[in-house]
Amino acid sequence: MRLTRILLTISTLLFLFSNLSAQKTWDGGGDGVNWSDDANWLPDGQPTLTDDVVIDEGLTITIDANAQCQSLTFTDNALAISISINSGVTLDVDGLIQFGNPSVDNENQTLDVGDGTLNCLGINMGNTGSNIQDLYLYFNDGTITVDGDILMTGGGNRNRIQAFGSGILNVSGTFSGGRFDRGSSTVNYNGAGDQTIWNYGYYNLQVSNSGIKSLRANTTVSGGVILDNSINLNGYQLGVYRSLITTSSAFGSSNNIEFQNGGIVRIDGNNASHYQQTFPLAYEGDYSPLTISAIAGTDINGYMQFTLFDNKHPLTIGNDNAITKYWDVYNAGLTLTSISGYFQYDDSDAAVPITEGNLTTVGRLSGGAWQTNEAGTSYDHALNQISFSAVSDITGAWTLGENTGCFDGALPDVYTIANGTWNTTNTAIWSTGAVPGAGDNVAILHTITFDYNPSTTVNSIQVYEGASLNLYRRGLTITTTTDVYGTIIDNNNGGANTFTGQFTVHPGGSVSSGNASAWTFGGGITNNGTFSLTGNSAISFNNVSQVIDGSGPVTISGTTTIASGIAVTNQVSDIASGLTINRNWNGADGTSQFVNESLLTVNSGNGPMYTTGVLDADFAGNTITYSSTGDQNITGTTYHHLIASDANGGNSKTLGGNTTVNGDFTITNSTYFDPMSSDFTALGSTTIAGIFDDDAAGGTSNLQNVDLSGGQIYGGADGIVNINGTLTFPTGDARIGRVVLTVSDSTIVENGRTLLLNPANGTKTFNDVLVNGIWNNTSNESITISGNLTTNSSAAFNAGNGTYIFTGANNSINGDLASLNLYNLDVQGTITNSKQDLIVSNNLIGTGNLIQDVNSKLTIVDDNSTFSNLDASAAGNTVEYNRAGNQNVLSGIYYDLLLSGTGNKYLLDDIDIANNIDVSSTFDLRLIADTITIGGNATIDGIILYNGTTTKVVSIGGDLSGTGTINMSGGNLLHELNLGGANNSIGSLTTAAVPSKVNYNGSRNQQIITSANYRELIISGLGDKTLSGGISVANDLNINGGNLAINSNTLTTSGAINIAAGDSLSLNQNSALLVANNQTITNNGVFSAVGTAGNPAIVAINGTGNYFFNQPGASAEINTNYFEFNNLNEGINIINGSINNTNNFS
Known part of the structure; x- marks a missing residue:
């Protein structure tokens, strides 16, 4: 039924989907x-x-x-x-x-x-x-x-x-x-999100809805621009050809032309109507239009250009004494006689700390000077307007400032008045009407492309905010300072740029090039804006020692040379990127020096000064990051902080010489760091998220605290790595492979983390090891631990089949993980086992001391261990031998001893068991040693076999139980079994035809094992020793302590019966004592044969013949009542002592 429903459902879904389309x-x-x-x-x-x-x-x-x-x-x-x-x-x-x-x-x-x-x-x-x-x-x-x-x-x-x-x-x-x-046609960009306006030729261009509409490149409109949103010029030119800029509603902060990223508005016209309109200029939404209300001239067939800047004009003097806005106007081909209109600024342009009421001078930068309050110009603070009426020229930069100071400063020798090309002939863009040259201090206020053939020299250059200098393909030399508030680019591979003095990029300024033009610096670089030379250019530092500094990041991608005898110092304070170098830096010779005092990122194939020169990188707090996405050589020197990083992964960072890191050392994810044959020392913390890959056996690496989260220590040779602190990996798994590793402090495997040990090449030595996660020795590696091994309940300890060597003194194997399995355990020091079950599944060896802690357990599966220093005497501890085959039991002192598994267990040396022994049913315990002393109970379900060539003595202080066998027949020797427990039973007791001894010597009442195989039976200690069944004693019965109670059973003897003074032999009703022919009962204690009527206590012959009864002891006593003495020889001979007054043969 369920299958039918599924098929119907699938068919229905397929039908529905098939009808969707x-x-x-x-x-x-x-x-x-x-x-x-x-x-x-x-x-x-x-x-x-x-x-x-x-x-x-x-x-x-x-x-x-x-x-x-x-x-x-x-x-x-x-x-x-x-x-x-x-x-x-x-x-x-x-x-x-x-x-x-x-x-x-x-x-x-x-x-x-x-x-x-x-x-x-x-x-x-x-x-x-x-x-x-x-x-x-x-x-x-x-x-x-x-x-x-x-x-x-x-x-x-x-x-x-x-x-x-x-x-x-x-x-x-x-x-x-x-x-x-x-x-x-009209093209309307009407998306709700950002859109790029492709640089087609448009008739009507409309923008509407929301989002940012940005130019992709210079764009021309020949019909009209309809602004129902804003057009962001994005640094390009919007050309409006003989047409108007309109809106369906009103211009303002939403419907405008945005200059935030720079750009130009160009209007081409051939009659007044083309110019007489509002140009809705804005900067970051601050609406600052230019309106031309009237224009006349002898020739108005040309064009005008407008640029809006959202800052105080850089060639005004002082602070807070002019609006933070200016307009730049340029025209070509126009001969004007009259033009009227106004510029409008935003309230924010005259906000505090500017006092708008003090701004009473209209300034126009034109003709090489500030023209102030020209005829026809005015201002209106209420309307935020700068007006011009029937003036003949509006070209230049317009602003509003105070009447003193603001426009009174000296101007640069030469400055730009329009966008254009800086070459040998273009004089129209310069304030002086002449191309600048040697000795000139040059100000760039516009978008300028340098193309001076073949080259030129000026004294200084200032590139102001909103302006751009494209160095292009020729040679430009600045003999003193370069100041960049705007933009310097170089978009050509030709040319050479030489900056002899200080090169400064001010806040908001930008220097960038992705091309191969040569750059030479002679006075240092200060970058508080953007400085990015990403092309494959030749970079030179010469002249004098110099500094690269500033708060902005600096990127230099070209091959760089530092001149002989000078030092270049990196002091860039940007904390995110600092100085980034993407190709090799070297010195002209060995006297060249690169000094790093802040953050340096190295993406070149070789580290700084790797081939020639000196790298000084030990300044306190500085960091060098080697982050090439290919193989990379790290300069051998002294570092403070060092980072090896490879975003692509799989490439090697190879040390080029002996290296010391005074601070922290980091290997990032997937990065290979290879010290090769060099010595490497990191004195701070080390973080290895990648691979510490030592591919050479020479050299030694010394680390302090190491975080190996997600990382590996795994080389291609048996390199030496010493961790002189802790080894942890709290946030990722770790791997230790081929390496000669020593960890001097703790190794911590956190919960949820895995330490993989693979492969097994090289030795691994740890101090304290704490495992809360997973220890995985898949390569069966031998591990040396000189401290404590702690495994807790959250851990999985996969020891593998290697050997764990413990060398420390007074250390322990501990933790609340119930079971810990070590394949081979080599004890060379002194180690205390505190585990609930420590399993040694193969070999237990060593010359050290293994101590069992209170309530601990040790399980030994070794077959023939000769370990001789086991101390298992602590209260509550257990040692279990459970090999599935023959196994030796170590000498020593045990508390509880458990023998299980199969095969035979061989006791080679004397042992003491303070508490209990348990022998399972599947093997023999073969006593090769002379003495085994058990202070507690013995549970025997297997066989205890007395064998060998010497007398064996087994003493059990507690109860004896089990279904097994005690076989005392080995070697026909006078073996002994001493039983001190109250309860004694065994499946069978086997003896040889020699007088081996079983002695019940407990200081308590004791149960006698029922057996026909006693040889000499000794009753000693205190209390009643009671038969629970009939027994046979092939040799003498000696009662040296306590009372032997026949307990209605039959005691058959074949030797003499001796009762010591103060001790007794008691026969109750239905008890029988059978005495062998010609044997004597010698009573120096108390002999009692007291039955009941009809149920006598009987003393009779064992077989045929007669026996003797002598009572020689002065303190001896005989008790008889309801008894029988049969087959007596010469009667009961009471030589001394007494007859009980009540039980007196009556």
Whole structure:
């Protein structure tokens, strides 16, 4: 039933999924042309929003009525495909329109919207591979709305969108690639998110909705710009050609042209109407427009450029004495006679600590000087306006400041007044009308490209905020200082840039190059902004010793040379990246020096000064990170902090010489650090998340505390690593492989963490080892532990089949993990076992001392251990021998001894067992030693075999029990068994035909083992020794202590019976004492034969013949009543002593 339901459910789901989207193809079965003809489709019927429409090759289709589909796909074709939408008709595509790939020249694919409407989620045009295999999207006065991306991945000769009329293209995602022919159309970037405005030529360009709309490159609009959102110039030029900038609502903080990332607005015109408009400039949303209300001139066929800066003009003097805004205006081709309008600043531009009421001077930087309060200029604090009325020139930089001080300072020798190229002939961009040269102090206020052929020299350069200097391809030398508040770039591989004096990048400033031009520094680098030379250029430091410092990160990627006899010192204070070098740094000779005093990141193949020169890296607190993504050589020297890092993983950081790290040392994830034959010392903490990979046996590595979280110590040779502190890995698993390792302090395996020991090459020596996680010795490695081994309940200790060598004095194996299994245990020191069960599953060896702690257990599986210094005497401890085969039992003192497993157990030396012994049923305990003393109970389910060539003495102070055998027949020797317990029983007692002895010597009442195999039986100690069954004594019965009670059983003897003074032999009712022929009962104590009426106590002959009864002792006594004495020889001979008054033969 359940299977049927599952099959029905699957069938239902498949049916539902199959109806989510269906495919429609064109078979032309109707009129063969019109989309609306149901018979043209397979299956019949116009597509719906659930249909994927696939158009095959050679088809020409007209959408003659409103239509819809899920997706529209053109197949790859050998014949042309054309779809056109009639005027007033709408095609709704819920998903994507996917053009195919024509396979024959001039057999193109065309979708013509014409004067209709197309709505879709996205349009994809692929790269057809041929310039005459084209994909076209046409529209005239119609509307295309794309709620996603328009992606043209082919070139303009293969993918084209073309407007023939004034239609509208709305796109909410990416519009990129291919070719766009504008016609008189409007392109509206109307997405709710950020969009990039592709650098097509537009007729009308509109931005709307939300998100940031940013230029991709210089862009020209020839119809008009419609700002229903903001356009971020993003450092590029927006060209408005003889047209207007408008908005559907109002300009302001939302609808504007944003200069936050720099850029230029250019307006080209040939009549007044092109210039007479509001230019809605803004910086970070602060609306600061320029409005031109009137313009006249003899020639207004040209262009104007506007740039907005959100800072106090850098060539004003003083602080807080001018607005923090200025406008830069430039024109070309215009001859003006009158121009009127105003600049408008934001309230924040005149905020405290600026006193706006003191700002009474309109300043225009033009003609090499500040022009102040020119005729026709004015200001209005209420309206935040700087006005100009019927002036003849507005070129220059405009701002508003105080009337004294602000505009009174000396200007640079020469400064830029427009964007342009710095070459030998372009004088128009310079304030002096001449190209600067040697001795000039140059200020860059605009976007300048240096292309002076072949080279030139100036005294100093200042690149101000908002300005840019592109060093490009020639040679520029600055003999004194360079100050960068704006931007310096170098986007060409040619040229050489020489900065003889101090090179300073101020906050907000930026220096960058990804090219190979040469850079020479002679006075040091201070970077408080951005400094990034990422190209493969030649970098030189010469002239004098110098410093690289500042709060911003510095990146130098070129091959760098430090001149002879000088030092370059890194003092960059940026705490995230510091100084980054991406290619080799070396000295011109051995006198060159690189000093690191802060953070240095090395991505070059060799460390600094690896080949030539001196690396000084021991300054307190400094850090050098070697982070190349390939193999890398680390300069051998003294470091403070050292980090080896490899983002790609698998590459080696190889030490190039003896090295000391005074601070911390780190190997990051997946990074290989190889000291090779060098000595390596880290005096601080070491973190190894990668691999400490020593591939050479020479050299020694000395570390302090090591965090091996996620890392490995594993080399290609038996390298020596000494950890003189702790070894931990709290946040990741660790591995120790091929290495000669010594850990002087604790090794801690945290809960949840694993230490893998593999492979087994090299020796491993630990001090204290604490395991709360997983210890995994998969390579069966021999491990030396000189301290304590602690394994707790959360641990898994997989010891492998190696040998664990304990060498320390007064250490222990402890922890609350119940069982610990060591394959081989070699005790060379003194070790105390505190485990509930320490299992030695193979060999227990060594010359040291193994001490069992209170309540501990030791399980030995060794077959023939000769370990001789086992002290198992502590109260409550147990030693178990459980080999599945023959096994030797070690000499020593035991508390509890448990013998299990199979095979035979051999007791080679005398032992003392303070408490109990348990012998299982599956083997013999063979007594090779002379003496075994058991202070407690003995449970014998196997066989205790007295064997060998010497007399054996077994003494049991407690109870004897079990189903086994005590075999005293070995060697026919006079063996002894001393029993001191109250309860005694055994499966069988075996003796040889010699007078071996069983002595019940307990100071308590005792039960006598029922056996027919006693030889000499001795009763000693105190209390009653009571038979629980009939026994036979083949030799003498000596009662030397206590009372032997026959207890209604039969005691058969074959030797003499001797009762010592103060001791007794008692026969009660139904008891029988059988005495051998001619043997004598000698009573010096008390002999009692007292039965009951009809149940006499009987003394009789064992077999035939007669026996004697003598009572020689002065204190002896005989008690008789209801008795029988049979077969007496010469009667009862009472030589001395007495007859009991009551039991007196009556």
